[in-house]
Amino acid sequence: MAVVADCFTIGSVVACRTCYDQDIEGEVLAFDAHTKMLILKCPSSSGDARLNDVNIVNLALVSDVQIKREVSVTPDAPQSLDLHRLDTxxxxxxxxxxxxxSALSCVDPEGQQLFLAISKTITDVTWSGQNIQVFNHVHITPPYKVENIRGDPDSKQFVYIKKVVERHFKECAGGPSQSP
Structure with a gap:
């Protein structure tokens, strides 16, 4: 393992060789001395000069660290991200x-799996406490079985969600781990 400096100056250029013999060189965006985590802005792997890759390097897992260019003046704090400028x-x-x-928080694994299965085909799915809410009209309560679907049983949305849930449980029951 390489000897790690106590601090890397933001804006400096650093080169690292990982334990997988991968060379990473880039500009220091952040460094946490306590966890020895270094965040580097590197040229884009796509080759597009307008883009950059960001690598998070655990310095406990590098074999060599070299400071290629040290900056003496700390740059201004970066501007906050303007979410309005991001494309849709x-x-x-x-x-x-x-x-x-949110699907992975404080919900049993069956609920998480069902939520993920529904979210693959329907984007309007959220959590409402422990309940899965689909289309704002259909709710699935724990233990997340077909009989736990709540809503207007005559609506197209209810019928569709019921089919999705049935298909999910059918696929889980007939998965590769259960084959003879």
């Missing part, structure tokens, strides 16, 4: 990630 695709990706993170 990125906003949708952010919202999808938020929904998936």
């Amino acid at each position: 695709r990125v906003k949708k990706q952010i919202e999808d990630k938020r929904r998936l993170v």
Whole structure:
């Protein structure tokens, strides 16, 4: 393991060799001395000069660290991210990630799996406490079985969600782990 400096100056250029013999070189965006985590802004792997890759490096797992260029003046604090300027695709990706993170919080694994299965085909699915809420009209309560679906049973949305839930449990029961 390489000897790690107590601090890396933001804006400096650092090169690291990981334990997988991968070389990473980039500009220091942040460094946490306590956890020895270094965040580097590197040229884009896509080759697009307008883009950058961001690598988070655990310095406990590197074999060599070199400071290629040290800066003496600390740059100004970065501007906050303007979410209004992001295109709709990125906003949708952010919202999808938020929904998936909320699916993993304080809910039993069966509920998480059902939520993820529904969210693959329906974007209007959220958590309402422990309940899965779909289309704001259909709710699935624990233990997340077909008989726990609540809503207007005559609505198209209810019927569709019921089919999705039935298909999910059918696929779980007939999965590869259960085959003879």
